[in-house]
Amino acid sequence: MKKINQTLCQLVLITMLSLFTIKAKAACLIVNSQNRKVSSQNDLIYKVLISSSTNCPLNVIDLKKRILLLGLKTDVYMVANRGRNNSKLGSFSFFETIEGPNSQTQQAYIGHFTSLHGQTLELSQNPADQGLMIEAIAWDLTKRVYNFYELIGQGTTAQWFYRGDSSDIIYDNQMLHLQPQGMPPQFGQRLRCSGCHSSGGPIMKELQAPHNDWWTIKRNLSLNQFKLSPEVQSQLVNLKSAEELSAKVNIGIETLEQSPTIQNTLRKNLKLLLKPLFCESEINLESASMPLDVSNKIKVPTTSMLNPLLGKIDFTLTKQNYLNLLNQYHIRFPESNDRDADHPWLTPVKSRRELIAIKNLIQQGVINQYFAVSVLSIDFKTPLFSEKRCSLLKLIPSKPAGLFETWKDEFINELQRSKTETSLELMSKLSVSNEPNSLTFINIQSYIQSLQKNSNQINTADNLFRNLLVKRKEVFTSDISKNPKGQILEPGFRVIFPVFFSLLNN
Numbered sequence: 001m002k003k004i005n006q007t008l009c010q011l012v013l014i015t016m017l018s019l020f021t022i023k024a025k026a027a028c029l030i031v032n033s034q035n036r037k038v039s040s041q042n043d044l045i046y047k048v049l050i051s052s053s054t055n056c057p058l059n060v061i062d063l064k065k066r067i068l069l070l071g072l073k074t075d076v077y078m079v080a081n082r083g084r085n086n087s088k089l090g091s092f093s094f095f096e097t098i099e100g101p102n103s104q105t106q107q108a109y110i111g112h113f114t115s116l117h118g119q120t121l122e123l124s125q126n127p128a129d130q131g132l133m134i135e136a137i138a139w140d141l142t143k144r145v146y147n148f149y150e151l152i153g154q155g156t157t158a159q160w161f162y163r164g165d166s167s168d169i170i171y172d173n174q175m176l177h178l179q180p181q182g183m184p185p186q187f188g189q190r191l192r193c194s195g196c197h198s199s200g201g202p203i204m205k206e207l208q209a210p211h212n213d214w215w216t217i218k219r220n221l222s223l224n225q226f227k228l229s230p231e232v233q234s235q236l237v238n239l240k241s242a243e244e245l246s247a248k249v250n251i252g253i254e255t256l257e258q259s260p261t262i263q264n265t266l267r268k269n270l271k272l273l274l275k276p277l278f279c280e281s282e283i284n285l286e287s288a289s290m291p292l293d294v295s296n297k298i299k300v301p302t303t304s305m306l307n308p309l310l311g312k313i314d315f316t317l318t319k320q321n322y323l324n325l326l327n328q329y330h331i332r333f334p335e336s337n338d339r340d341a342d343h344p345w346l347t348p349v350k351s352r353r354e355l356i357a358i359k360n361l362i363q364q365g366v367i368n369q370y371f372a373v374s375v376l377s378i379d380f381k382t383p384l385f386s387e388k389r390c391s392l393l394k395l396i397p398s399k400p401a402g403l404f405e406t407w408k409d410e411f412i413n414e415l416q417r418s419k420t421e422t423s424l425e426l427m428s429k430l431s432v433s434n435e436p437n438s439l440t441f442i443n444i445q446s447y448i449q450s451l452q453k454n455s456n457q458i459n460t461a462d463n464l465f466r467n468l469l470v471k472r473k474e475v476f477t478s479d480i481s482k483n484p485k486g487q488i489l490e491p492g493f494r495v496i497f498p499v500f501f502s503l504l505n506n
């Protein structure tokens, strides 16, 4: 009897011990923002995380080991958070794409950061910092939207969170630009990612070359001033040029745009569906193509002067004229005291995602080209953040996308009832016939020609430059940056634009 008791005790002890080891080396528990275990998701990140029943990757090194073990591939991209020529604080972000052997839609992305310890550049993967260690976005093959995850340090360990998906983000941002007159902008509270991933998918501010602050094959980021930890060194082995990330983010944007799930959500409300035509919910950055050091001419990005769907403008100024403007407005890059960002004329522009959405609206017959041109021609000299154009969105009927001719008539009636100068201008453009009135084209053409003709006139360049300074400022103050959970330029974390001192005095 005593013997049996002893064996029993041993058994209980062994079971308790093995339970303990399982707990210490356990499968991933992925929870939502309410700390409840999330149901199974059909995306790469979820699959990677639950692929082992005994070992949850709780930092980026372990996560990448697991990714490789499963036969998946990662490509690494790098951006200097405080400006290409201002990296002394050692603040960089690594973004990585994860792909299956031969699939483009099974795509996931992760992001993580570096910090400086003494002179050594390290990956910020210390759970004791209690901060963000990894963020991830992964395409869900069943829901046909992106899932958003993050790994947060908890002191001695870390916790994986599933924060929501693209549909949640669309709901969080549905009231953007549509709040009642005089009210501050309203945002949902579902997930913080909505603050910047405004349309629910991957983003890259510098989607267009030359990718001012990114590591590119033509223009590496200089890390000579740092010692590199072995983990940072191993990141650099797979470093790829930013153009490749741009191509993948573009595919990601298209994939989400074509998703039946997203289309169904947006088509329930014309105001949401047509928002990209009237307003901006996100931005991209563009700049002159050559770095200031090696340029002798500065070509102003067309998209900063005109919506590219309305035409192209070739406006080039001499380097001397540009330097004079930098001097005249006392432009300085913060922290480094350089004269400018690496590439001249770094400017916010209407986002590629919204331009794609407009083209798709035309292609799918939701609107026709004349309608698009008529709307975009309202205040066309302000291609980004035009209050006039954006205010007209509120007059679009709140109803599902039906027959174009039917809701267009309702819209025209609303424009007439509203009786503002802008609404009457659009009404007259839309009701004349089903083609843009020739005056619209003449006005746009004469604007293009007058800019091109006056490329060498300092007054014209001065006006455009002032406008550039205003637009840089407006990104911070516009409604798109009012979500308390995050704003696209990430002030405090990123340093992007040079600043100026004398605009108001001139």
Ligand code: HEC
Binding pocket: 079, 095, 096, 109, 110, 111, 135, 136, 137, 148, 149, 150, 163, 191, 192, 193, 194, 195, 196, 197, 201, 202, 203, 204, 205, 206, 249, 485, 486, 487, 488, 489, 490
């Ligand atoms: C404050 C703004 C902001 C918030 C909030 C934010 N992100 Fe991002 N994220 C960015 C920017 C900006 C980029 C692209 C880098 C660039 O253009 O500088 C990015 C890139 C990423 C990438 C790489 C793929 C891509 O889109 O290029 C992942 C993954 C990512 N974010 C995940 C998340 C997740 C998950 C959340 C929420 C838990 C989140 N982010 C919240 C600004 C933000």
